[in-house]
Amino acid sequence: MAEKSILKSFDEEQIEQLLVSLHHHYGSSDYDISKHQLLFPEKQSISIRLPLCFTYLNDNLLSSNFMIILIHSGEAALAYSEEDQIVEHKIEKAYMVRQKQGKSQIKYLKTRGKSKAGSRVRLAGTDHFFEEINEKLAEWDEYYEIDKIAISCNKTLQPYFFNRTNAALQKDDDRLFKIPKHIQEANFENLTFIHNYLISTELKFDDSDKELINTIIFEIDNE
Known part of the structure; x- marks a missing residue:
């Protein structure tokens, strides 16, 4: 059926x-x-x-606060929501994409190298990009009580997010919730769309x- x-x-x-x-x-x-x-x-x-604005515990619904993390090559959209309202959000962009090929430097490195100056600049931009994301999430997680963390991040980028020495989140964090939707771009419009979907x-x-x-x-x- x-x-x-x-x-x-x-x-x-x-x-x-x-x-x-x-x-x-x-x-x-x-x-x-x-x-x-x-x-x-x-x-x-x-x-x-x-x-996601509710926690389900012992057959009861409890008000819940959550974060949204959308990460794509060169762009990220982050939000902190109290119950059903976005309280804070942050949009990040980075120079990670090779202009001619249109692919991220991370994916390019799987088949090529990083000898060219442009590649090194893009890699530096990538590290700064994930560091900015990491710092904001760590700030929210320390300041607010976070019950759930909704995330969309492709497998290629996950090591750069989770495997940092000072990573704000671990891959086995039981608050993580994989967003069951394909997201084309990590921008504010899609951030609000996903928030409405999640609540x-x-x-x-x-x-x-x-x-x-x-x-x-x-x-x-x-x-």
Whole structure:
């Protein structure tokens, strides 16, 4: 059957009502902390990704603060959100891309070398780029109470982010949440788009569940 999905903004009371209804119809649920979602063993076609502005603990929703990290070659967009509002954000850019080939210096080094002056400049820019990101994240993590960290960073760049001697974050940090969306550019527009996505509730279900799910949502919306 075709998988359907609904992305919707609910407040805390509405999410609690939604969970009560889903548990009533589909039984108990299991919480997957890495994906921040609830799965229903008795109805495996149903899943619900909870908003990142809430922590799910002992079947209860608690207000949550989180960071967003978007990193692409030569650009990064960072944000700190308290509950469902962006409080601080930072955009970083670096000279990392070889103009003719259009590829990052990091990727280029896998097949070439770093002997040319331009390559060395780009590498210096890369190090400064990740250091600026690292310093901002360390500052936020020290000053604020961070419950979750949503991240989008391709595998090529991850060693330059996680393997720094003074890295603000470790790859095994249990607060990390991989953003389940492809992001073309790390800019402010996409940062706000992803933030809105992360503070929304996402329901996934099969065609056979569509009528009941729509009925549950309609009842919540009209209470």
